[in-house]
Amino acid sequence: xxxxxxxxxxxxxxxxxxxxxxxxxxxxxxxxxxxxxxxxxxxxxxxxxxxxxxxxxxxxxxxxxxxxxxxxxxxxxxxxxxxxxxxxxxxxxxxxxxxxxxxxxxxxxxxxxxxxxxxxxxxxxxxxxxxxxxxxxxxxxxxxxxxxxxxxxxxxxxxxxxxxxxxxxxxxxxxxxxxxxxxxxxxxxxxxxxxxxxxxxxxxxxxxxxxxxxxxxxxxxxxxxxxxxxxxxxxxxxxxxxxxxxxxxxxxxxxxxxxxxxxxxxxxxxxxxxxxxxxxxxxxxxxxxxxxxxxxxxxxxxxxxxxxxxxxxxxxxxxxxxxxxxxxxxxxxxxxxxxxxxxxxxxxxxxxxxxxxxxxxxxxxxxxxxxxxxxxxxxxxxxxxxxxxxxxxx
Numbered sequence: 001x002x003x004x005x006x007x008x009x010x011x012x013x014x015x016x017x018x019x020x021x022x023x024x025x026x027x028x029x030x031x032x033x034x035x036x037x038x039x040x041x042x043x044x045x046x047x048x049x050x051x052x053x054x055x056x057x058x059x060x061x062x063x064x065x066x067x068x069x070x071x072x073x074x075x076x077x078x079x080x081x082x083x084x085x086x087x088x089x090x091x092x093x094x095x096x097x098x099x100x101x102x103x104x105x106x107x108x109x110x111x112x113x114x115x116x117x118x119x120x121x122x123x124x125x126x127x128x129x130x131x132x133x134x135x136x137x138x139x140x141x142x143x144x145x146x147x148x149x150x151x152x153x154x155x156x157x158x159x160x161x162x163x164x165x166x167x168x169x170x171x172x173x174x175x176x177x178x179x180x181x182x183x184x185x186x187x188x189x190x191x192x193x194x195x196x197x198x199x200x201x202x203x204x205x206x207x208x209x210x211x212x213x214x215x216x217x218x219x220x221x222x223x224x225x226x227x228x229x230x231x232x233x234x235x236x237x238x239x240x241x242x243x244x245x246x247x248x249x250x251x252x253x254x255x256x257x258x259x260x261x262x263x264x265x266x267x268x269x270x271x272x273x274x275x276x277x278x279x280x281x282x283x284x285x286x287x288x289x290x291x292x293x294x295x296x297x298x299x300x301x302x303x304x305x306x307x308x309x310x311x312x313x314x315x316x317x318x319x320x321x322x323x324x325x326x327x328x329x330x331x332x333x334x335x336x337x338x339x340x341x342x343x344x345x346x347x348x349x350x351x352x353x354x355x356x357x358x359x360x361x362x363x364x365x366x367x368x369x370x371x372x373x374x375x376x377x378x379x380x381x382x383x384x385x386x387x388x389x390x391x392x393x394x
Contacts, residue, residue, distance in 0.1 A: 021035045021036050021039045021100045022035075023039075024038045024039055032102075036100045036101050036102060037101075039100040040097040040098065040099075040100050040101060041097070043093075043096040043097050043099065043100065044093040044094070044096065044097035046096075047089060047092055047093035047096050047097075048089060048093055050089075051085060051086075051088070051089025051092070051093070052089070054085055054089075055082060055085050055086065055089075058078065058081060058082055058085065059082065062078055072138065073134070073135065073138045076134045076138065077131055077134055077135075080127065080130045080131050080134055081127070081131075084123070084126075084127040084130075087123060088120075088123060091116070091119055091120060091123065092120075095112075095116045098112060113178075114178040117174065117177050117178055118174045118178070121170050121173050121174050121177065122167075122170055122174070124170070125166050125167055125169070125170035128166050129159075129162060129163045129166050129167075132159070132162045132166075133159050133162075136158055136159055136162075157243060209261045213259075213260035213261045213263070213264035213265075214241065214242065214243050214244070214260045216260075216264050217241060217246070217260060217263060217264060222263075222268050222270060223238055223268060223270045223272070224238065224241075224272075225238050225239065225240065225241060226238065226272070227270055227271070227272040228270075228271045228272060228337075228339065229248070229268050229269060229270050229271065230268070230269040230271075231248075231258060231262075231263065231266060231267075231268055231269075232266065234248065234250060234256055235250065235251055236248035236249050236250035236251060236256060237249045239255070241260075242260075243260075244259065244260060245257050245258060245259050245260060246258050246259075246260060246263055271337050271339075272337055273337075274337040275335075275337070276312070276333045276334060276335045276336070276337075277333065277334040277336070277337065277342055278331070278333055279331070279332055279333070279334060279342065279346065280329065280330070280331050281329075281330055281346075282319075282327050282328065282329055282330070283327070283328050283330065283353065283364065284322055284324065284325025284326060284327045284328070284364065284365040285297070285325060285326050285328070285357075285362055285363060285364055285365055286325060286326075286363045286364070286365045287325070287326060287365075288363075289326065289362055289363065293360060293362050294318060294326065296360065297316065297318070297328055297362070298315075298316040298317065298318070298328070300353075300356045300357075300360070301313075301316040301328075301330055301353060301356075302316060303356070304349060304352040304353055304356060305332060305349070307352070308345060308348055308349065308352075310334060310335045310336055310341065310345055311332050311333070311334055311335070311345050311349065312332060312333040312334075312335060313332050314331040314332055314333065315329075315330075315331050316328055316329070316330045316331075317329050322365075323367075324365050324366070324367045325364075325365030326365070332349070
């Protein structure tokens with residue numbers, strides 16, 4: 001934008017003088033060159049005052065409003081906007097300051113106007129990327145509890161993708177705004193780019209699916225690095241979440257690589273979010289255990305859990321007359337998601353129950369079979385057979 005002929009005109013126009021220059025030329029002792037320089041300084045000062053006023057409004061009103069909010073996101077965005085205002089004021093001030101200088105009018109349409117247009121558009125694009133990066137960093141800091149390095153890696157990729165998209169759009173806008181490409185050519189180029197993009201998308205369909213699934217995993221957070229998860233028949237700890245695949249360290253020790261698309265479309269069991277683990281198991285005692293001791297068993301089991309800090313007893317009940325034993329069902333909770341800690345607690349529970357049963361002389365059952373034989377032969381015949389068997393043995 002420049003001032004000429006008393007109106008605000010685009011810098012592409014090549015008018016040699018401006019009304020402000022003419023005003024200063026009427027002052028005695030000031031020639032045309034001096035008047036142009038003074039007009040240039042005055043225009044730069046006017047733009048500076050306007051920009052400073054806008055900056056003060058942001059700093060006084062919007063910043064005070066941002067300080068009252070609980071989040072720090074608005075403060076960070078306002079800092080970016082204020083920095084953008086300062087740079088924009090300087091660039092626009094220089095553009096207006098150059099407009100009264102007659103010796104630059106011949107370069108206005110070919111150099112100055114396209115240059116300042118490109119700078120201003122790219123400045124807006126830079127501000128957009130800065131704001132998007134600020135939002136991405138705030139989101140990452142807010143939700144990163146585990147797997148921080150991996151989250152930073154995903155954020156870096158996301159920010160780069162946004163920057164590329166924004167600056168490609170800004171580049172196309174610069175070309176169109178400076179008239180370097182006509183609407184017809186722009187339409188043809190858009191069609192060509194669209195057709196090429198569709199062909200590329202089909203060629204990279206699987207890779208792009210994994211790529212976008214990685215961002216889905218990042219934002220939805222079904223799991224993070226260090227989580228123990230189960231996917232289908234596989235169980236393991238997440239060691240890395242990449243752009244294309246995720247790696248698990250299985251219980252057997254080997255590494256399993258799964259595509260992000262598969263993880264985003266299947267059921268995943270995450271044990272990190274398990275606050276406490278419910279455990280059920282059964283014990284059996286022999287059938288010759290008396291009723292009085294059977295009544296004591298639930299209370300004996302309950303007493304066992306009183307000495308185990310990370311275990312919470314729920315119930316112990318006589319549930320079944322089994323084939324070989326009288327069965328008791330025991331239910332308790334482990335106040336941890338760790339598989340190793342669960343095994344340690346279960347071992348302690350088993351040993352304590354065994355000790356308690358030994359003190360009360362309660363026998364645990366094991367698979368046994370008792371066979372009762374009944375013979376219809378007379379007793380004398382049975383004795384004769386036994387006697388015959390004894391002779392043969394001797």
